[in-house]
Amino acid sequence: xxxxxxxxxxxxxxxxxxxxxxxxxxxxxxxxxxxxxxxxxxxxxxxxxxxxxxxxxxxxxxxxxxxxxxxxxxxxxxxxxxxxxxxxxxxxxxxxxxxxxxxxxxxxxxxxxxxxxxxxxxxxxxxxxxxxxxxxxxxxxxxxxxxxxxxxxxxxxxxxxxxxxxxxxxxxxxxxxxxxxxxxxxxxxxxxxxxxxxxxxxxxxxxxxxxxxxxxxxxxxxxxxxxxxxxxxxxxxxxxxxxxxxxxxxxxxxxxxxxxxxxxxxxxxxxxxxxxxxxxxxxxxxxxxxxxxxxxxxxxxxxxxxxxxxxxxxxxxxxxxx
Amino acid sequence: xxxxxxxxxxxxxxxxxxxxxxxxxxxxxxxxxxxxxxxxxxxxxxxxxxxxxxxxxxxxxxxxxxxxxxxxxxxxxxxxxxxxxxxxxxxxxxxxxxxxxxxxxxxxxxxxxxxxxxxxxxxxxxxxxxxxxxxxxxxxxxxxxxxxxxxxxxxxxxxxxxxxxxxxxxxxxxxxxxxxxxxxxxxxxxxxxxxxxxxxxxxxxxxxxxxxxxxxxxxxxxxxxxxxxxxxxxxxxxxxxxxxxxxxxxxxxxxxxxxxxxxxxxxxxxxxxxxxxxxxxxxxxxxxxxxxxxxxxxxxxxxxxxxxxxxxxxxxxxxxxxxxxxxxxxxxxxxxxxxxxxxxxxx
Amino acid sequence: xxxxxxxxxxxxxxxxxxxxxxxxxxxxxxxxxxxxxxxxxxxxxxxxxxxxxxxxxxxxxxxxxxxxxxxxxxxxxxxxxxxxxxxxxxxxxxxxxxxxxxxxxxxxxxxxxxxxxxxxxxxxxxxxxxxxxxxxxxxxxxxxxxxxxxxxxxxxxxxxxxxxxxxxxxxxxxxxxxxxxxxxxxxxxxxxxxxxxxxxxxxxxxxxxxxxxxxxxxxxxxxxxxxxxxxxxxxxxxxxxxxxxxxxxxxxxxxxxxxxxxxxxxxxxxxxxxxxxxxxxxxxxxxxxxxxxxxxxxxxxxxxxxxxxxx
Numbered sequence: 001x002x003x004x005x006x007x008x009x010x011x012x013x014x015x016x017x018x019x020x021x022x023x024x025x026x027x028x029x030x031x032x033x034x035x036x037x038x039x040x041x042x043x044x045x046x047x048x049x050x051x052x053x054x055x056x057x058x059x060x061x062x063x064x065x066x067x068x069x070x071x072x073x074x075x076x077x078x079x080x081x082x083x084x085x086x087x088x089x090x091x092x093x094x095x096x097x098x099x100x101x102x103x104x105x106x107x108x109x110x111x112x113x114x115x116x117x118x119x120x121x122x123x124x125x126x127x128x129x130x131x132x133x134x135x136x137x138x139x140x141x142x143x144x145x146x147x148x149x150x151x152x153x154x155x156x157x158x159x160x161x162x163x164x165x166x167x168x169x170x171x172x173x174x175x176x177x178x179x180x181x182x183x184x185x186x187x188x189x190x191x192x193x194x195x196x197x198x199x200x201x202x203x204x205x206x207x208x209x210x211x212x213x214x215x216x217x218x219x220x221x222x223x224x225x226x227x228x229x230x231x232x233x234x235x236x237x238x239x240x241x242x243x244x245x246x247x248x249x250x251x252x253x254x255x256x257x258x259x260x261x262x263x264x265x266x267x268x269x270x271x272x273x274x275x276x277x278x279x280x281x282x283x284x285x286x287x288x289x290x291x292x293x294x295x296x297x298x299x300x301x302x303x304x305x306x307x308x309x310x311x312x313x314x315x316x317x318x319x320x321x322x
Numbered sequence: 323x324x325x326x327x328x329x330x331x332x333x334x335x336x337x338x339x340x341x342x343x344x345x346x347x348x349x350x351x352x353x354x355x356x357x358x359x360x361x362x363x364x365x366x367x368x369x370x371x372x373x374x375x376x377x378x379x380x381x382x383x384x385x386x387x388x389x390x391x392x393x394x395x396x397x398x399x400x401x402x403x404x405x406x407x408x409x410x411x412x413x414x415x416x417x418x419x420x421x422x423x424x425x426x427x428x429x430x431x432x433x434x435x436x437x438x439x440x441x442x443x444x445x446x447x448x449x450x451x452x453x454x455x456x457x458x459x460x461x462x463x464x465x466x467x468x469x470x471x472x473x474x475x476x477x478x479x480x481x482x483x484x485x486x487x488x489x490x491x492x493x494x495x496x497x498x499x500x501x502x503x504x505x506x507x508x509x510x511x512x513x514x515x516x517x518x519x520x521x522x523x524x525x526x527x528x529x530x531x532x533x534x535x536x537x538x539x540x541x542x543x544x545x546x547x548x549x550x551x552x553x554x555x556x557x558x559x560x561x562x563x564x565x566x567x568x569x570x571x572x573x574x575x576x577x578x579x580x581x582x583x584x585x586x587x588x589x590x591x592x593x594x595x596x597x598x599x600x601x602x603x604x605x606x607x608x609x610x611x612x613x614x615x616x617x618x619x620x621x622x623x624x625x626x627x628x629x630x631x632x633x634x635x636x637x638x639x640x641x642x643x644x645x646x647x648x649x650x651x652x653x654x655x656x657x658x659x660x661x662x663x664x665x666x667x668x669x
Numbered sequence: 670x671x672x673x674x675x676x677x678x679x680x681x682x683x684x685x686x687x688x689x690x691x692x693x694x695x696x697x698x699x700x701x702x703x704x705x706x707x708x709x710x711x712x713x714x715x716x717x718x719x720x721x722x723x724x725x726x727x728x729x730x731x732x733x734x735x736x737x738x739x740x741x742x743x744x745x746x747x748x749x750x751x752x753x754x755x756x757x758x759x760x761x762x763x764x765x766x767x768x769x770x771x772x773x774x775x776x777x778x779x780x781x782x783x784x785x786x787x788x789x790x791x792x793x794x795x796x797x798x799x800x801x802x803x804x805x806x807x808x809x810x811x812x813x814x815x816x817x818x819x820x821x822x823x824x825x826x827x828x829x830x831x832x833x834x835x836x837x838x839x840x841x842x843x844x845x846x847x848x849x850x851x852x853x854x855x856x857x858x859x860x861x862x863x864x865x866x867x868x869x870x871x872x873x874x875x876x877x878x879x880x881x882x883x884x885x886x887x888x889x890x891x892x893x894x895x896x897x898x899x900x901x902x903x904x905x906x907x908x909x910x911x912x913x914x915x916x917x918x919x920x921x922x923x924x925x926x927x928x929x930x931x932x933x934x935x936x937x938x939x940x941x942x943x944x945x946x947x948x949x950x951x952x953x954x955x956x957x958x959x960x961x962x963x964x965x966x967x968x969x970x971x972x973x974x975x976x977x978x979x980x
Contacts, residue, residue: 041507042478056873074873076804078881088877096870100892106871109888110878146598154874161878176364177534181578181594203507206580210592247512249537251564251576257541260513264477 001067001085001164002197003030003053009061010048010221020269022048024221025062030165030197035188037212037229038201039244041265045221050169050201054088055079066165084110087158089187091170093150097142103128103153104138110160127156131186148179152186159190165197166190172207184211205244209233214300217241220268220276227300237302240277275305326495326528327353327376331388332398334368334375342385343603345371347552349388350629353496353528354640358518360543360560361532362575366601368552369532373498376530377415378405393495411441414489418501420481423488424473430484431469434491441492456487459524460517479510483517490521497521500532515542536575540564545642548572551610552602553626558644559635568632568646571611609649617650630654721963724956732777741768743775743928754945761945763936765926769945772928773953779929781957783844784910788902790848791909795855796898802856803863804886814860817853825850826915833921843922847912851905858901862894869893896968903965907958914954930954 005028014020023045030036040046051057053064058073065071066086090096098106107124115123125135131152142150151171158166168187172180188211191198202208208215209229216226217240225238236242246259263280266272272279274289281288287305294301295308332349335342346368353359363369374380376390378397390398393412397404417423425433434456435449444452450469457465460483473481482502489497499518503511519542521527531543539546539560546560548571556569567573577593597614600606606613612622629645630652636642646652731738740759747766754761760769802810820828829850836842866872872889880888914931916922923929930950937947 041509054877056877074876076882079876079879081879084877084879086877088874090870090874092870096874098871098875098889098893100895101888105888106875109875109880109884157874157878176599177575177578178364178595178599181592184592185594204580205508210580243509247508249512249515249535249541251537251540251579253561253565255537255540255561257516257519258508258512260516261509264479264510265507 002032003086003165003167003199004065004068005029005049005053005062006065007062008049008052008059008064010045010052010057011060014269018269021221021271022268023052023059024271026218026221026223027062028199028216028223028226030199032164032197033191033195034214035191035198035200035212037208037215038199038218039203039205039208039215040218041203043220043265043268044218045268046201046203046218047169049218050088050167050199053199054086054167055083056088084112084161085164087161087163087166089151089155089158089166089168089171092174093147093154094142094174096154097150097157099142102139102141103145107138107153107157107160110157112161124160127159128153130159130190131156132182146179147175148182151175151179151183155183155186155190159194163196165199167199167201169201170203171200173203180207187211206248217244220266220271222276223294223301223303224277225297225300225302225304226294227297227302231299235298237297237300237307238277238304239281239283239306243280243282275303325352325391326355326357326393327351327530328391329372329376329388330391332372332375332390333387334371334380335385336381337383338603345552345602346375347602349552349554351547351554351557353530355495355526355528356522357545358522358529358531358543360539360546361530361549362534362536362539362546363549364534364575364599366551366599367549368602369534369549370500371552372549373415373500373530373532376496376498377409377413378402379409410437410494411492412494413496413498414492414494415498415500416482416485416489416502418504420478420485420505421473423485424481426473429470429472430476434469434484434488437488437491452491453487456490457484459490459521460484460487461513462487477510479506479513482506482514486514486517486521490525490527493526495526496528496530498530498532501534502531503538504533504535511538518542536564536579548575551600551605553605553610554629554647555611556644556646556648557629558633559642562633562635562644566644568644568651569611569648570615570617570651572646574614609647617648619650621649625649627652628654715967717963718967721960721967724960725964728777728781728953728957728960731774732781735774735778739768739771739774741771743767743772744926751940751943751946760949761943763933763943763946764939767926769933769949772933773930773949775928776930776933776950776953779840779923779927780910780913780931780954783840783913784906787844787847787851787909787913788906790844791851791905792855792898792902794848795852795857796859798852799856799859800863800886800890800894803860803867804882804890810860813856817856820850820853826912829912829916830919830921833916838921838924840923840927843913843916846916846921847909850912851909854905855898855901858897859894862897863890866890866893900965900969903961903968907961907965910954910958910961 005026008023008026009021010023011019011021026049028036038046038049048057052059055064055071055074063070066083069082071083071086072080097103104121104124107127108120111120111123125138128135128138133149133153133156145153171187172183175183184207187198190196200208200212212229214226215229215232217224217238219240224240225232225236227237232241233245236245243259243261247261249258261280266279275292278284278288283306292303292305294303297307329349329351332346333344334346335344349372361369361372375386386398388398389396392408395404397408431453434453435446438444438449438452453469454465457468462468462480462483473484476484503514506514515538518529518531522529531539533539543560545558546563547554548556548569550571556563556567556572563572564576567576574595578595580592595614600610606623608623608625609627612618615622627647627649629647631643631645632652633644634641635644745767747762749762750764750766752758752762758768758770760773762768798813802813829846832846832849833843836846866889872885875885875889913922914934917929917931918935922931925932930953933950934947937943
């Protein structure tokens with residue numbers, strides 16, 4: 001069972017009644033057992049896309065297909081059973097677990113109906129065990145756990161419905177470095193063991209590299225590039241991807257200062273014409289005033305005029321900016 | 323040695339529920355003029371407390387032991403008057419959250435000039451001229467217009483630049499930057515790091531850069547101190563420290579960090595640090611890292627290891643020591659206690 | 670309003686870390702739980718709060734044990750009118766020679782349960798409407814909120830007087846009138862709490878698990894809006910007592926000769942030189958209301974630790 005996003009557009013009303021397009025025509029597919037990493041800077045629309053994909057908000061245009069059927073946006077009514085296989089792990093584990101309920105009770109809520117009444121509790125403990133939470137702490141309240149433990153509990157809760165697709169929206173951003181690694185390893189393990197598809201959303205390209213099979217890079221509501229992760233790192237097909245890679249501080253001999261990107265992310269209410277990355281792009285040319293499409297580039301696709309005829313892009317942008 | 327700042331044996335305790343709670347223990351640290359010193363550690367390691375202790379911005383009832391000598395004066399001695407004299411003037415600070423550091427209802431220009439007129443005694447005209455100059459220095463486009471704008475009209479990266487300009491307004495000798503880029507995107511972070519690097523070269527300024535990201539320090543800091551549970555675990559010239567880490571904690575931090583170098587094939591799997599981080603208050607006896615340490619030996623849970631020099635490298639004009647607080651990898655000459663016979667696994 | 674962990678400054682994280690030990694070892698969370706309790710119990714150890722709790726407790730005892738404590742029958746008239754405090758009548762006697770102390774003691778039996786009834790009824794009614802208005806929104810929610818606006822447009826006491834006067838003076842009518850005028854504030858507060866919970870991810874998460882609307886309301890929304898409701902109810906307890914006294918004072922509450930504090934004050938105002946007739950019931954109202962307010966404040970601190978200055 002896969003998750004398919006088709007031409008998703010998310011619009012909201014911004015200041016002065018103008019319509020802001022947070023997401024502008026994004027298509028993605030998450031296959032079982034595969035991790036799709038979605039990377040972008042703040043304000044690029046990746047969180048809006050995550051909320052559309054999980055049905056928490058409604059797309060202005062486009063469709064979300066889960067197992068070939070459209071996903072109904074979440075209303076105050078009960079969620080249809082066939083959609084329960086699509087689950088989400090939220091950014092902040094402190095607010096995604098009810099502070100006033102014991103964690104086993106919160107997990108019991110999602111146990112499928114076919115689990116016999118007598119084994120429901122052991123079923124819940126099994127899920128907790130999967131993420132490395134001991135059964136003897138299952139009766140505790142969320143405040144009795146650390147952030148990393150809570151996020152693993154939140155993952156266990158998502159597993160209770162036996163999901164086939166998980167959407168993880170910045171699941172480790174709120175955590176300490178050492179808990180980050182625990183949670184990331186837990187998620188990767190689950191994808192492999194349970195054949196779950198995962199959309200892993202993060203601002204941290206280096207982290208995504210460790211877990212994603214495919215990485216999609218988003219800029220101002222659109223996909224700039226999508227490619228197998230290894231290729232994205234070794235042969236980025238979009239100057240924005242190169243800039244993101246070059247901006248990551250590295251620990252290595254003679255590591256210089258990371259390369260900064262000129263300018264700032266433009267206001268989503270006022271997106272440049274043509275290629276949205278044009279004003280900051282070190283390779284911008286006249287061609288870029290026309291809007292690029294996602295053209296095939298090696299094993300992936302890139303929305304850049306440079307690759308249109310099949311040219312390769314220098315790994316680093318030219319001028320350092322202070 | 324021409325040091326700008328020298329902290330020695332600094333301990334800080336805060337009033338706790340039942341008894342005072344230690345947040346810093348026996349921290350010895352120095353900063354030279356024109357140097358960027360990195361302070362690395364996880365939350366609860368005491369790295370932010372170090373910055374706050376320097377500014378005298380500790381919570382009520384905090385007790386400071388040891389000496390904090392800044393420009394020849396011991397700030398820790400006396401009633402805190404010394405702190406008030408240097409705070410904001412000789413030692414300035416930039417925080418993670420620039421929104422909270424800027425007054426939302428005043429223009430950037432007002433905030434900047436008011437600071438200068440108070441601390442430097444400049445007139446309105448001089449202050450305005452200098453404000454424009456500062457805005458250019460931190461690379462804010464169209465300074466005159468920016469000075470008339472309010473903080474919310476800028477992006478996060480630009481606001482952080484403005485906060486830096488305000489911190490620099492009184493021409494401080496030391497700038498404490500507490501996770502100034504943590505809330506920013508990588509591309510914006512890169513710009514701010516370059517700005518810090520340039521400021522140190524252009525001005526008579528030292529920076530203490532506090533962060534949890536060793537990669538940021540690799541790019542920026544001349545020397546680095548690694549904190550854990552309120553103590554310095556390892557210190558040295560940054561490149562030396564990161565490439566030849568002696569302390570297992572530094573090593574663990576590095577292997578928990580996502581690999582960024584182009585390794586060609588598959589990235590190395592991330593290795594989590596086992597157990598939970600200790601804080602100064604909850605740290606076990608002996609080396610605070612011993613419960614999580616793969617290399618621990620019998621002494622580790624009994625004796626707190628001192629910082630022992632493992633090598634010395636020339637950094638700029640001074641000899642910088644690479645030192646670690648570890649019984650195994652940086653043993654002090656005579657082993658302080660008799661080691662029990664069953665010390666298996668020790669090299 | 671929403672707590673984001675990442676926005677905590679490191680200072681508080683370190684202080685938190687200093688008091689709390691996160692650990693995998695099973696003893697640690699128990700220690701943490703215990704410390705959370707001492708943290709909370711610190712609020713109850715403030716001297717003012719202790720006094721308030723003692724006062725509230727004392728009044729409850731007085732209300733329950735009134736027949737044992739009162740030296741005289743509160744309705745018993747005697748020829749000894751306007752006796753000064755002291756001697757046989759510790760608080761003196763009123764115009765009809767009734768013992769003021771006994772009337773104050775019996776008044777607790779009337780005023781406290783009535784105030785509790787008003788608060789509970791208004792909480793149930795207003796809380797339910799607030800829950801619905803916050804969770805369903807749309808036309809239903811909007812109508813409820815406009816209705817509360819209508820009530821807020823009038824001063825509470827004027828509205829209560831109008832309603833009570835329309836129904837005719839009696840204890841029951843006074844209570845009904847006060848429930849009618851005081852439910853909107855509960856609806857408001859509960860709706861606000863529900864709205865902030867609506868955007869919480871734990872509610873989203875539980876709806877994604879397939880939890881139905883009623884269960885989500887009961888498990889996720891209600892327990893988390895309980896804190897503000899309890900705080901408000903405690904604060905309102907004092908207010909209700911004041912309003913009830915005011916209605917009685919105006920003759921719209923419990924009918925004479927019932928010993929109700931507000932009515933007793935009204936009697937005393939006939940002759941201010943006989944101060945004891947109104948001062949003692951006044952003091953009774955004052956102490957109960959103040960105790961309620963202090964306890965309400967303490968509860969608010971308990972439920973919202975962020976409002977505690979300096980931990």
